[in-house]
Every structure is written in structure tokens, then in C-alpha cells.
Amino acid sequence: DIAVTRTTFDWGVHVPFDPDHVVYVWIDALSNYITALGYPDQRELFDKFWPVDVHLIGKEIMRFHSLIWPALLMALDLPVPKRIFGHGWLLLKEGKMSKSKGNVVDPVILVNQYGVDAIRYFLLREVPFGADGVFSNQALIERINSDLANDLGNLLSRTAAMMVKTFPQGLPEDRVTESVDQELDDQADKTLALVEKHMENLEYSLSLEAIWAQIGRCNKYIDVTMPWILAKEVKDHPRLAAVLYTLADNLRRIAVMISPFMTSTPALIREQLGIPEEESMTAWESAGKRGLYQGNPQVKKGKPLFPRIDVEKELEALEALQS
DSSP, X not given: OOOOEEOXXXXXXXXXXXXXXEEOHHHXXXXXXXXTTTTXXXXXXXXXXXXXXXXXXXXXGHHIIIIIHHHHHHHXXXXXXXXXEEEOOEEETTEEOOTXXXXXXXXXXXXXXXXXXXXXXXXXXHSOTTSOXXXXXXXXXXXXXXXXXXXXXXXXXXXXXXXXXXXXXXXXXXXXXXXXXXXXXXXXXXXXXXXXXXXXXXXHHHHHHHHHHHHHHHHXXXXXXXXXXXXXXXXXXXXHHHHHHHHHHHHHHHHHHTXXXXXXXXXXXXXXXXXXXXXXXXXXXXXXXXXXOOXXXXXXXXXXXXXXXXXXXXXXXXXXXXX
């Protein structure tokens, strides 16, 4: 049994039949989830959004949401959330962040320094969702350099640069494809299936791991096909066009796959490849379709998506900013 009122303080919602009692906060506060949607009098939003697919909460309040909250809903003859998920804490090596200890990491400083997408990527990739994770400035910078600057950034930079240099008017229709192109596209299909599977299970780090495996395969594809060699002879340009098309179309699909995790990077990828911001190119379903990319003269080699960072100098600068 759970006592639904308290008498040791008088702040709160007083019980109508006994003014000495106030309603326990984890009774009255939980009802906000449905009253905010208009329940019980204005049910349009409530009927649209309830029950939720996932009720996401901090792990320290899981007890209230998995015991008291369902009990209240069942008492009202309302459906319970389809799933309740408790996420973990972000820790430092010394333990929990605490204002009293003065060891809180200011996210505004990090966002101003590296951008929202880099921070979102790091947190979702570095820490399995649901588990506690240890944050350090060094781990953040190393992840930005390796995954974002080296893997994704260089892939886009090399692809756009080769397209602009050899085919400034856009990729021609005369293309000679080989089995290695088909294999990369097949892997993109498998990657999307993996990403969706892991997202359904809230395994965001595994979704990103799958996407970055495909990015790695694209970089390996460049090493295997050697487009810089194909660019030397005009007779090899139809093969080069097919290689660059395969890379551009895979980057288009990758931009869509990362869109739930990174807010501005997908559009920057599309901008450099001359891909319009149209639903046919940005909708999630487009990640499952091959051959949507269209050669165009708007391709450009823009600024690096994520410039490489000098680890030692940056750690010193961050320490000064955060002190």
C-alpha cells in the first residue's frame, strides 16, 4: 500500500475532507501528463496522443512511474503507457555531477564551442541509452575528430571535391557500373534495417554504430575504386561518374539516417551535394530508396562539416572556459 497524503507539511493540494492532509506530490504531479492534454474535459489532444508509445524518464523516478502512475490510470480505466524507459545519468570520473561540488559541465559552453550536433552525437553514441555514462572533455574531442571530422567529414569533402573538379556541370548519365557499387548499395539497405531495429529498442548508440559502419564502407569503397586514378584519363570518366554517383547517393541516404540524431548536419550534406530540401529527399522513407540522387551543377566543396581539433590545445582552452 502507498499513503496518498502527507501531514508533515502543508504545501500542496489539500485533501477536501481533511485540511491537515496534503496530497502526496507523486499522486497529483503524475496527473499532469494527461491533464496537459486536456483530460478529462477537452479530450481532442488526449485522444490523439494517449497512450504514449514510450514514457521516457530518469531512472531515479522509475518507481513512481512504474507503480503509482499505472495504478492511477487503471483506476481511471485509462490505458497505461505502452513502454516506460528510465534513462541513466551522465557522470564524471569523480562520480555524479553536483552543484555543491562545483563539478557541473556547462552544456552551453560545449554547444558554443562545437555545435549542437557534435554534442548530441557524442552523448547518443558514447553512452548506451539507459546506462550511466562517464563524460570527459578528452573523450568528446577524440570522438569529434575520429567519427565526425575523419569519417563523415572527409567522406563528404572528398566526394564533393572530386565531383566539382571533374564534373563541374554535374554527373553525366553515361556511367559504367560494377558489382562493387551494387554491394555498397546493398549494405546501405541492410544498414537502414539495422538502424530502424535498434531505434525501436531505444538502442541509439547501436543505430549510430550501424550508420558509421556504412560511412566506413563508403570510405573503403573510395580506396578500392581509386577515383583519383579514374580522373586522369577521359576514357575512364564513365566509370568515375558511376563511383561518384554511388558515393553521392549513399551520402544522401546517410544524411536521412542521421537526421533523428543530428539536427543541422543532414542539410549541410545535402547543400554540398546540390540536393534540394524537398520531402522526397528528406523524408525517412527516402533512406530506403536507391538512385534518387540527381547530378547537378550546384555541387560545391564547402567548409569542413567538423574541423579537426588540436586535442592538447583544446583541452587547455576548455579547462579555462569551464573553470
